Amino acid sequence: MAHVKVKICCISSVEEAQLAVAHGAYALGLVGHMPSGPGVIGDALIADIASSVAPPTRTFLLTSETSAEAIIAHHRRVRTTTVQIVDALEERQYDRLRRELPGVELVQVIHVLDEASVREAVEVSQHVDAVLLDSGNPNLAVKELGGTGRAHDWQLSKAIREAINVPLFLAGGLNAGNVQRAVDMVQPFGVDLCSGVRTNGRLDERKLESFFGALS
DSSP states (O other), rough: OOOOOOEEOOOHHHHHHHHHTTTTOOOEEEOOSSSSOOOOOOOHHHHHHHHHEEEEEETEEEOOOOOOHHHHHHHHHHHSEEEEOSOOGGGGHHHHHHHHHTTTTEEEEOOOSHHHHHHHHHHTTTTEEEEEEEBBBBSSSSOOOOOOOOOOOOHHHHHHHHHHHOOOOEEESTTTTHHHHHHHHHOOOOEESSGEEEEEEEHHHHHHHHHOOOOO
């Protein structure tokens, strides 16, 4: 398969964005308001970082909004290349997002919990540009919508990848020590990580080098 793409999430400054891109990042994750988890920054900073990144690098807005109207408004404040929807979209209003955000890529997160996650991924894959598999749990009282640092069942991830016809990103507990095994098993289009390349919350250049080296 083609060399796996790498998305570095929880980018918190223009300097971190530049560091990630310099090491080969295909995409950068910019985390908007979340009920829990790391990496949250304000919309003004998301917009600043997004505007500083040149093509072909993608910038992903991670939004916890669940209505099409709120997601559209959120994107218009930040102008990223991509919207990563980390919770279930109300009434599956992907068509409205397509109409009102022309040219913006849509990525739907599926939190891999059980066989129902496979069915959900197959359904939503018909409406989006890519699916991203993560290890959160949106059913908790305080929703976990990413950034857990936990791996999930990669066999379920593999089943999802085999069942859908759009690119798949794999996230959840990845680091230099396990990413090649994950890639060998799941065969994703891309991998996505936050804590696996950070020390005390800051992007760590040595960990970036180790992670990219593990994939080469």
